[in-house]
Amino acid sequence: xxxCIFCKIIKxxxxxxxxxxxxxxxxxxxxxxxxxxxTLVIPKDHFENIYTTPDxxxxxxxxxxxxxxxxxxxxxxxxGINISMNNEEAAGQIIFHTHIHVxxxxxxxxFKHFPxxxxxxxxxxxxxxxxxxxxxN
Amino acid sequence: xxxCIFCKIIKxxxxxxxxxxxxxxxxxxxxxxxxxxxTLVIPKDHFENIYTTPDxxxxxxxxxxxxxxxxxxxxxxxxGINISMNNEEAAGQIIFHTHIHVxxxxxxxxFKHFPxxxxxxxxxxxxxxxxxxxxxN
Numbered sequence: 001x002x003x004c005i006f007c008k009i010i011k012x013x014x015x016x017x018x019x020x021x022x023x024x025x026x027x028x029x030x031x032x033x034x035x036x037x038x039t040l041v042i043p044k045d046h047f048e049n050i051y052t053t054p055d056x057x058x059x060x061x062x063x064x065x066x067x068x069x070x071x072x073x074x075x076x077x078x079x080g081i082n083i084s085m086n087n088e089e090a091a092g093q094i095i096f097h098t099h100i101h102v103x104x105x106x107x108x109x110x111f112k113h114f115p116x117x118x119x120x121x122x123x124x125x126x127x128x129x130x131x132x133x134x135x136x137n
Numbered sequence: 138x139x140x141c142i143f144c145k146i147i148k149x150x151x152x153x154x155x156x157x158x159x160x161x162x163x164x165x166x167x168x169x170x171x172x173x174x175x176t177l178v179i180p181k182d183h184f185e186n187i188y189t190t191p192d193x194x195x196x197x198x199x200x201x202x203x204x205x206x207x208x209x210x211x212x213x214x215x216x217g218i219n220i221s222m223n224n225e226e227a228a229g230q231i232i233f234h235t236h237i238h239v240x241x242x243x244x245x246x247x248f249k250h251f252p253x254x255x256x257x258x259x260x261x262x263x264x265x266x267x268x269x270x271x272x273x274n
Contacts, residue, residue: 017262063192063195069224073188076267079228081224086219087217087220127174
């Protein structure tokens with residue numbers, strides 16, 4: 001993907017604050033962080049999102065995210081870490097080269113998580129049945 | 138962990154709407170979903186969070202999350218999928234048995250992501266240096 005910003009960052013054609021690199025993954029600071037230290041972990045090969053990232057590449061991304069989570073917690077005295085992955089525009093994805101966000105959190109940062117709903121009587125059973133049927137097919 | 142709610146769900150001592158199960162992972166509907174179909178993927182062994190989950194177990198969780206993401210997208214006509222993992226109370230973790238959230242998203246759901254900041258001159262370099270030093274040690 002010659003036009004992909006993240007592919008260009010990996011190749012050094014666009015500068016970044018690199019945090020970590022191994023054979024399979026590359027990690028750098030998000031330029032618009034939720035909190036300072038917010039890091040993006042990407043595979044070196046171009047895949048769009050979780051649906052199309054091969055298992056091996058996806059597993060490698062998550063293991064790099066773990067390593068970086070521990071390092072961010074220790075070096076920046078974070079009180080917690082959010083891991084997140086936004087797949088497709090409706091889920092907040094902006095760059096279409098799959099990436100895992102590693103976000104340092106602090107008890108005082110005041111970030112709000114998504115609101116929670118309740119299931120109506122019988123609704124959860126019906127939803128679970130639909131998803132299971134799709135997995136089995 | 139005999140007192141852990143998620144360990145009890147795996148053993149069937151507490152009921153759940155099971156979505157998927159394999160040798161290493163178990164997945165079920167979150168009873169307080171962001172959107173219907175919101176699923177939690179957990180390892181069958183008890184680990185607290187991403188810092189302490191062994192690589193193999195963590196990779197298996199992520200691969201199950203991928204499989205479930207595709208199934209949720211297809212069966213519930215989701216416009217996108219958020220993957221997230223809250224590590225420690227400051228990051229929104231409530232049950233201390235590590236879990237990955239698989240959240241269906243819709244263009245109309247109106248959920249807000251965390252606010253974004255900008256780095257001051259020189260700040261990103263300094264932060265990147267601290268994290269890299271920790272990874273290298």
